[in-house]
Amino acid sequence: MMSEKETILTAEGLKKLEQELEHLKSVKRKEVAERIKLAISYGDISENSEYDDAKNEQAFIEGRIITLEKMLRNARVIQNDEVDTEIVGIGSRVILKDLEFDDVVEYTIVGSAESNPSENRISNESPVGQALLGKRKGDVVDVNVPAGVIQYEILDIQR
Structure with a gap:
């Protein structure tokens, strides 16, 4: 089975x-x-x-x-208290800076069942979600998207 x-x-x-x-x-x-x-x-x-x-x-x-x-x-x-604020995981709210455009965005990493990009709730299986998992504040991550590569700096990780 x-x-x-x-x-x-x-x-x-x-x-x-x-x-x-x-x-x-x-x-x-x-x-x-x-x-x-x-x-x-x-x-x-x-x-x-x-x-x-x-x-x-x-x-x-x-x-x-x-x-x-x-x-x-x-x-x-x-559970909220399981969400680590040191390392990005499911449940994390991540504040990112797009290094190319200098925009600041915030995403909450969730399981695919409740992802909703219009509410900035992105799946741990999405390209951005995958790139962020396990990373720390101050890290720069490269996200491969259809248009190329986006570089984000992790400014903060919150619950």
């Missing part, structure tokens, strides 16, 4: 996944079942796009529920 991949989460990330799972099970399942019932009441389901859409949505919801349950079953929650 293949071992399932550990899902590394912050406490906040765990809560979000649990809420999504609860919502899918309690609300979305009922909604889609109602849609299917309604579509069937229209008669011939062989040419019924309502029915097809509802069945597709149902398949998506059930797939997502399975995925979330697997993630939660294999979740390892990083």
Whole structure:
């Protein structure tokens, strides 16, 4: 049997996944079942796009529920006091200076399940995340991106 991949989460990330799972099970399942019932009441389901859409949505919801349950079953929650402020790891907030453009950016390193680049929550598996892991304040890291190499200096590591 293949071992399932550990899902590394912050406490906040765990809560979000649990809420999504609860919502899918309690609300979305009922909604889609109602849609299917309604579509069937229209008669011939062989040419019924309502029915097809509802069945597709149902398949998506059930797939997502399975995925979330697997993630939660294999979740390892990083506690705030486990986050090292000496070395970059999952849960670290890292203040970086882009050496080329002199911009200062801040990223929180999270597991891939809760990465959200628009909130500056980047995955430990992303190019920037990988480059930063294990590094210390004052280190300069090279990040390979499609456009070339970005050099960041780590200004600070916080919880």
